[in-house]
Amino acid sequence: MAFWTVFLCTLVASLLGGLYLLGVFRRRRPNEPPLDKGIIPWLGYALDFRKDSSGFLSKMQRKHGDIFTVLIGGYYFTFVMDPSCFGAIVKESRSKLDFLTFSAKLVLQVFGYKSDKNINSALHAFNTKHLMGEGLSLLTQATMDNFQKLMLFKLSSGEEKRPWQEAGLFHFCYNIVFRAGYLALYGTESHQGTGNKEKAHEQDLIHSNQLYTEFRKYDRLFPRLAYAVLPPKDKVEAERLKRFFWNALSVTKSSQKENVSRWISEQDQFLAESGVPDYMRDRFKFMMLWASQGNTGPTSFWLLLYLMKNPEAMKAVKGEIEKVLREHGQEVKPGSPPINITRDMLAQTPFLDSAVEETLRLVAAPILIRAVLQDVSLKMSGGTEYTLRKGDRLALFPHLSVQMNPEIHPEPHEFKYDRFVNPDGTKKDFYKNGKRLKYFNMPWGAGVSICPGRFFATAEIKLFVSLMLTHYDLELVNDKEEIPAIDSSRWGFGTMQPVHDVQFRYRQRV
Numbered sequence: 026m027a028f029w030t031v032f033l034c035t036l037v038a039s040l041l042g043g044l045y046l047l048g049v050f051r052r053r054r055p056n057e058p059p060l061d062k063g064i065i066p067w068l069g070y071a072l073d074f075r076k077d078s079s080g081f082l083s084k085m086q087r088k089h090g091d092i093f094t095v096l097i098g099g100y101y102f103t104f105v106m107d108p109s110c111f112g113a114i115v116k117e118s119r120s121k122l123d124f125l126t127f128s129a130k131l132v133l134q135v136f137g138y139k140s141d142k143n144i145n146s147a148l149h150a151f152n153t154k155h156l157m158g159e160g161l162s163l164l165t166q167a168t169m170d171n172f173q174k175l176m177l178f179k180l181s182s183g184e185e186k187r188p189w190q191e192a193g194l195f196h197f198c199y200n201i202v203f204r205a206g207y208l209a210l211y212g213t214e215s216h217q218g219t220g221n222k223e224k225a226h227e228q229d230l231i232h233s234n235q236l237y238t239e240f241r242k243y244d245r246l247f248p249r250l251a252y253a254v255l256p257p258k259d260k261v262e263a264e265r266l267k268r269f270f271w272n273a274l275s276v277t278k279s280s281q282k283e284n285v286s287r288w289i290s291e292q293d294q295f296l297a298e299s300g301v302p303d304y305m306r307d308r309f310k311f312m313m314l315w316a317s318q319g320n321t322g323p324t325s326f327w328l329l330l331y332l333m334k335n336p337e338a339m340k341a342v343k344g345e346i347e348k349v350l351r352e353h354g355q356e357v358k359p360g361s362p363p364i365n366i367t368r369d370m371l372a373q374t375p376f377l378d379s380a381v382e383e384t385l386r387l388v389a390a391p392i393l394i395r396a397v398l399q400d401v402s403l404k405m406s407g408g409t410e411y412t413l414r415k416g417d418r419l420a421l422f423p424h425l426s427v428q429m430n431p432e433i434h435p436e437p438h439e440f441k442y443d444r445f446v447n448p449d450g451t452k453k454d455f456y457k458n459g460k461r462l463k464y465f466n467m468p469w470g471a472g473v474s475i476c477p478g479r480f481f482a483t484a485e486i487k488l489f490v491s492l493m494l495t496h497y498d499l500e501l502v503n504d505k506e507e508i509p510a511i512d513s514s515r516w517g518f519g520t521m522q523p524v525h526d527v528q529f530r531y532r533q534r535v
């Protein structure tokens with residue numbers, strides 16, 4: 026009898042526990058945002074969210090308004106779509122809204138990197154030192170040198186025209202920008218041993234191209250890897266690719282490189298001094314490769330495509346670059362050396378800046394996530410105050426709530442190269458309901474996790490596009506071709522990618 030009582034109690038307790046975990050008992054409390062658990066226990070809206078996050082969130086916003094809590098794969102996410110309270114969220118103390126809890130899980134899953142809170146905080150100093158300020162000039166110059174190596178081939182006579190070549194624009198931009206960025210950050214082949222500079226240079230071209238090819242394979246698997254929904258065959262491939270990168274960027278291989286950026290070398294040295302084992306340092310470098318190279322190439326593609334589809338924008342941006350070059354005594358003509366664009370010169374291009382920002386507005390779509398460590402209260406612009414529940418996650422999707430919001434950016438689907446600049450070159454202000462907004466474009470995230478590479482990324486994109494416009498003749502193979510749609514399986518992972526490539530022709534001028 027006693028046995029059956031214990032058995033039944035255990036069974037009931039397990040059943041209740043199971044139902045609790047599936048979210049069956051969760052109810053909306055007073056002052057909490059509307060709660061929507063969907064119809065599938067535990068999974069909730071995971072399938073809809075993964076298929077097309079933007080479409081799903083847009084539907085939820087229409088149904089519930091500017092704040093709502095949804096169940097996605099066992100977690101309750103509260104999405105806040107009202108930009109006027111982003112400031113309060115971003116500034117909330119880390120003891121209440123924490124970025125690291127969520128990101129630590131993700132980076133372990135996708136890069137095999139086990140992060141440590143103290144080390145993470147200490148690494149921020151290297152970002153400030155080398156990706157901003159003085160360090161940025163060095164990196165910009167290194168990137169410029171590598172772009173020249175990859176893109177500009179000297180003609181012996183300086184007279185005859187090179188033939189037209191055809192390629193996929195997305196592939197072309199991603200390939201070149203990835204390789205220039207990779208070589209600038211992770212260093213070039215050492216020629217100390219052989220003394221043969223040409224051979225080392227040749228090796229850099231081959232090696233960086235191989236790395237790009239493997240990177241793209243990983244890139245394609247990335248969203249499903251992050252959602253942990255890869256089928257077994259792709260899982261094996263993802264593991265192979267991880268190992269490939271850990272090995273290619275390993276401590277042993279890096280020691281044979283020269284010109285390694287101080288951003289990479291000093292972070293690595295710090296990890297070593299903090300007692301992080303070699304194999305984990307390799308994984309860290311893979312994570313940095315992903316962070317630094319996964320978005321810049323795709324953004325350059327979109328910018329170049331938007332310019333090629335908008336003659337007025339192309340004329341303004343090209344004219345601006347040529348003017349800056351002229352003012353610095355540089356000209357693109359037969360026999361002249363390739364142009365050299367410095368960080369100072371990049372500071373004199375307000376229309377190109379605006380075109381970059383406009384491109385990011387259209388195609389950069391991160392989802393910013395914080396773990397709610399204590400109950401938090403949040404006041405919306407309409408005055409209603411909500412309580413976010415401890416244990417849930419808070420999420421922002423600025424692409425929908427800010428960047429494509431017609432109240433902030435009229436005709437949000439249009440590319441307007443000068444959207445962010447006044448005719449006199451100063452930056453424009455943006456408003457919603459008559460109130461000036463601080464957060465009107467958020468491609469880089471915000472607050473503690475804001476992208477530390479944003480200035481470098483902008484410099485890379487501007488260098489690449491400037492070189493393409495000044496040294497190459499460019500045309501679309503079919504100039505009537507529409508701009509391809511965005512691949513909706515990648516929302517939330519930074520810059521979006523197109524559903525297909527666009528063929529173009531290019532020819533180096535001189």
Ligand code: HEM
Pocket residue numbers: 128156313316317318320321324389391392393394468469470471473474475476477478479481482519520
């Ligand atoms: C167009 C190019 C880029 C875009 C759109 C972009 C976007 C972002 C975003 C949205 C985040 C924050 C993610 C979050 O809050 O969860 C981020 C983080 C980060 N980005 Fe970028 N990024 C770009 C280029 C770069 C480059 C070139 C570098 C380095 C050279 C870089 C380094 C990083 C690092 C290290 C983090 C992690 C920061 C942390 O965990 O605190 N990014 N990036």
